[in-house]
Amino acid sequence: MNVSSKPERTRLSAEDWEDAALRLIAEQGVGAVAVEALARQLGVTKGSFYWHFRTREALIQAALERWEQYGEREVISQIEAISDPRERLPELFRRVAHELQPHRVYAALLKALDHPQVVPVMARVSQRRMEFLNTAYCQAGLPAPEALNRARLTYAAYVGFLQLNFTLGLPRISHDEFDAYVEHMIATLIPASQPV
Amino acid sequence: MNVSSKPERTRLSAEDWEDAALRLIAEQGVGAVAVEALARQLGVTKGSFYWHFRTREALIQAALERWEQYGEREVISQIEAISDPRERLPELFRRVAHELQPHRVYAALLKALDHPQVVPVMARVSQRRMEFLNTAYCQAGLPAPEALNRARLTYAAYVGFLQLNFTLGLPRISHDEFDAYVEHMIATLIPASQPV
DNA sequence: CGGTAAACATACGGACGAGTATGGATCGCG
DNA sequence: CGCGATCCATACTCGTCCGTATGTTTACCG
Structure with a gap:
């Protein structure tokens, strides 16, 4: 027990x-x-x-x-260690996609957003992550205004995916399908990352 | 009172x-x-x-x-009335972006997902909407597997945007910025909708 | 070994909200 | 009008959970 x-x-x-x-x-x-x-x-x-x-x-x-303190941290530093800025985003996507436990907590806090105490915490964390995405997109060659919108779009897709899959159990996806989805995300959201 | x-x-x-x-x-x-x-x-x-x-x-x-009954319905039928299938998705995006009240309820239910009663309802509604997006992407010319992933990605972006903006109050966006964001979404997520 | 403070147990008070019981008001209809 | 069904008020019980008060044990230290 x-x-x-x-x-x-x-x-x-x-x-x-x-x-x-x-x-x-x-x-x-x-x-x-x-x-x-x-x-x-x-x-x-x-x-x-x-x-x-x-x-x-x-x-x-x-x-x-x-x-809030002991979250992320290691992932961000690992990604920043990659020399080629154009390779950081796809690597970030794949690496994040293959974790699990951190997403559980984040997803749980997402569906607990009606509780007033979690809102500021989630706002700070999400804000920092979106800024990280923003600079990554800039370094990947996107012009500034587009990079910002792309960062927002990307992080929104992440948040929504957590809600739809973890919480709602949609769309009842298999492991191979999930990998295909991640590659589709990379091809769609990251500029000029398709080999030729 | x-x-x-x-x-x-x-x-x-x-x-x-x-x-x-x-x-x-x-x-x-x-x-x-x-x-x-x-x-x-x-x-x-x-x-x-x-x-x-x-x-x-x-x-x-x-x-x-x-x-669940009295939601959507009119939007879907209006979009299906558009003759050119390639014009349906951008029109759907713009039309949905300029509403407000329906999103309020949906966002409120999103942040109430820890309540067991709302989960099946939200699952059904989200599932239907994603299927609608899927067929729309197919009709827009995307091959079937890509259309499905694109539909998932699009709806996830929608859900995440609601969470980030309505609930978390991020990213503190202005009206013009919002319009630019919507156009960025259209350009990024809808195939071959860019003029020329 | 004795004593002080940290760590924990036990028992109680009280607020809050769901659900019940029962009586009263109000509407529709012959 | 009058009578039954519908709709609502009042008063109560009960369970849950936060917080408090106070006693008891365990660790640490000179």
Whole structure:
């Protein structure tokens, strides 16, 4: 019945609560973050929780900010390490397409946007990512105004895909179909990346 | 304090409750649909509600199905009336871009996707719309597999745009910028629609 | 080993909202 | 008019979950 990966930690820290909250958010949404339920899941009671946090909102806030900090980061630096700027975007697409866990959390937060606390966090994260896409498109040779619109379009396609597939279970796609879809995206959204 | 547009209706029907629930969903999300709050908004009490509906879930279900029925419909038929199939997609984009109210409801339902009742409804609606896009792309001359992927990409871009703009308030776009964005979408996603 | 503070348990208060019970008002119709 | 069906009000129960109050254990340190 012990869901946690750390089997028998006798004492808990605030970070443990934040991680557990993040897992719960990713699996069941923000609304499922209840202190007593979380306490049971961690093998303690409410008394522990209210020692580490002043309120439930404080926990959610801390968990979201924790996610905001430790998200992305490695992907962006890896992509920026690619020497040829024209190769960065297709590589970014393929690499992002073959991950899973980070998208789960992001998708969970997308469908929890009716909760006021997640809106600013998601706004900041999405804004940064779109700016990264923007510069990448500029470096790929697109003129500035087009690059901005293309970045918006690309990120919107990403967000929408998460919603349609993860949350709605559409369009019930297979693995090969998904690869074909990614290549179609690359061919459509990235300028002059088609070999001859 | 009377939010309703129908000022003083002495007796209410089930449809009145469903419409009010839909408005509330569009403005504050599914979580805000509380029977006592709705009753106050309609100038009655709970006693009225539980005569028309067996439970709160029943109301939400009815409101969602009502929206599913009376949504789209006119747009699709108008687009299908255009004789030249190659002109349908750009016209669809521009026409959809200049509406507002239907997108509000759809966006509100998007950010209420953690609620299990809205998932199947949104899945059905999105599926139908993507199939419509698929045939439109086929009629525009795209080969079948590409048309399907392009339809997915297009609708994903639409869904993501709603999330980023309506819900997250990104990217804080002006009216002219928006028009430019729409034209950029048309030029990018629709084959051979660029003049010359 | 003794004591202090961090970490946790237990028990309670209170708000909020769904659903029920039952009586009262209002409409339609013979 | 009067009577049954429809529509609504009032008052209550019940479950859930946040937060508090206070007692208890465990770790750490001189």
